[in-house]
Amino acid sequence: QSVLTQPASMSGSPGQSITVSCTGTSRLLGGYNYISWYQQHPGKAPKLLIYDIKKRPSGVSDRFSGSISGNTASLTISGLQTEDEADYYCSSYTTATTSGVFGGGTRLTVL
Amino acid sequence: EVQLLESGGDLARPGGSLRLSCTASGSYFSSYAMGWVRQAPGKGLEWLTGISGDSDNIYYADSVKGRFTVSRDNSKNTLFLHMSSLRVEDTAKYFCGRDLMFVPAATFVFWGLGTSVTV
Numbered sequence: 001q002s003v004l005t006q007p008a009s010m011s012g013s014p015g016q017s018i019t020v021s022c023t024g025t026s027r028l029l030g031g032y033n034y035i036s037w038y039q040q041h042p043g044k045a046p047k048l049l050i051y052d053i054k055k056r057p058s059g060v061s062d063r064f065s066g067s068i069s070g071n072t073a074s075l076t077i078s079g080l081q082t083e084d085e086a087d088y089y090c091s092s093y094t095t096a097t098t099s100g101v102f103g104g105g106t107r108l109t110v111l
Numbered sequence: 112e113v114q115l116l117e118s119g120g121d122l123a124r125p126g127g128s129l130r131l132s133c134t135a136s137g138s139y140f141s142s143y144a145m146g147w148v149r150q151a152p153g154k155g156l157e158w159l160t161g162i163s164g165d166s167d168n169i170y171y172a173d174s175v176k177g178r179f180t181v182s183r184d185n186s187k188n189t190l191f192l193h194m195s196s197l198r199v200e201d202t203a204k205y206f207c208g209r210d211l212m213f214v215p216a217a218t219f220v221f222w223g224l225g226t227s228v229t230v
Binding site: 002034036038040045046047048051052057087089091092093098099100101102103104105 | 161
């Protein structure tokens with residue numbers, strides 16, 4: 001069981017918006033930590049969607065956005081598409097302890 | 112674009128050792144930290160280790176500290192993971208990743224396809 005808690009599964013319909021939460025302690029999600037989100041399709045390598053809480057790497061759709069409030073980081077996917085059906089992981093790298101951790105992952109189903 | 116290719120995954124006995132390699136294409140390999148992440152069958156991602164571009168900063172997850180050793184050869188654009196005292200629970204697909212920065216931040220912009228280890 002990860003120290004970053006994500007819902008195990010979520011679902012949405014095409015065109016809808018959905019928000020995946022990632023809850024942890026202030027040590028993991030507060031202060032100057034590197035918070036990222038990844039997308040992983042079955043059998044594939046993860047893909048970086050969001051880094052530094054809300055920045056998008058080049059080439060990532062602006063339908064993906066990140067935010068944080070207190071000890072909960074969030075990934076919002078707007079205008080859901082069938083290809084968004086995948087597993088999503090949050091990640092935190094804590095400079096204080098120099099260790100990384102992933103959330104347990106959220107399986108998103110687009111109905 | 113950077114491409115990463117892992118190799119060295121194999122079947123090993125408990126208590127045994129393996130060495131994984133990750134070769135990167137492109138330039139500026141030494142300018143970025145690298146790391147290893149694994150995924151047990153049907154499970155989530157687990158961060159294992161990060162190493163800075165100059166190898167001066169190396170960090171490990173508690174689950175592998177003392178058993179796994181990360182290193183890199185910048186002249187050959189290659190990252191290594193030496194795994195010893197292997198346990199059944201080390202069975203997983205192992206991914207290497209190129210970090211966003213020179214020092215480890217577990218922010219992997221580029222990933223390999225992974226190599227499978229079965230203990």
